[in-house]
Amino acid sequence: MNIGQAAKHSGLSAKMIRHYEAIGLIAPAGRGANGYRHYTEADLQRLAFIRRSRDLGFSLAEVGRLLGLWENSQRTSAEVKALACAHIEALERRIDELASLRDTLRNLVDHCRGDERPDCPIIRELETGGQRTDRCPS
């Protein structure tokens, strides 16, 4: 099977498959006499594994570790769980950051009339960094 077919089956792009090979995430694919890469069933499984790992938000480095665990029959489920838990924690940190931004913005937006006048608390906040300039800086 050539790279295009492998891409379709795995849901990755041919470009990504080549890239993963270039960065060493997967072993170099076998080549035919014409120089074309060809992929076995086992290769397809690896690609699908990568695709699903990426879909769960793992970075390529994490995917590499997951692949290592997958192919290591000596692995412990504790190792896998630890990797997944670390990723969950990273996701939660990121979610909290974004939620905090959202809340700040929501607050500003709620105080903006949104009419045809130029005066706007959002712009004021960006100007002043949240200092109160509206009443007597004295």
Place this chain on the structure above:
Amino acid sequence: MNIGQAAKHSGLSAKMIRHYEAIGLIAPAGRGANGYRHYTEADLQRLAFIRRSRDLGFSLAEVGRLLGLWENSQRTSAEVKALACAHIEALERRIDELASLRDTLRNLVDHCRGDERPDCPIIRELETGGQRTDRCPS
């Protein structure tokens, strides 16, 4: 004021200030006879505006639009509000995506014993894409 001082005052790095100039986000800074960039109070305000916009998660493209609105006395607060609302919506979409990943992972992690044995539902999920292989595929 030179770029290093401007960087300190704005909380940006000198590198980023040069970058913003290079991509046209800010107008080229004035230069002294020695070729050094120098920054006025107005420049510092612009840099601080950018910094706060970035802190709120706006992309550089959005920051560009915000700068345009800021410096346009003909702006309407409705325009600013629309930009901020669009950003809030993007944040919420992103948060939902990440939360969905987190929930999926949490579910998998909760079913993983995390002991010294290799058997692991997380790895199984990545292998099979969620197909039930545990009972009679018949």
Place this chain on the structure above:
DNA sequence: CTTGACCTTGCCCGGGGGGCAAGCTTGACA
């Protein structure tokens, strides 16, 4: 044989920076 689809490599682009190098200028101190 031609045509079109597919494959190969290589390069540039994005966002949003970090880091380092080589060379100039500036300011402080001996």
Place this chain on the structure above:
DNA sequence: TGTCAAGCTTGCCCCCCGGGCAAGGTCAAG
């Protein structure tokens, strides 16, 4: 006055995770 460290200049490469395009080779069907 010389010297030396900071600071500034530009330029280049790096990270992640790809997209897109170009030039050229290959394959299969008509």
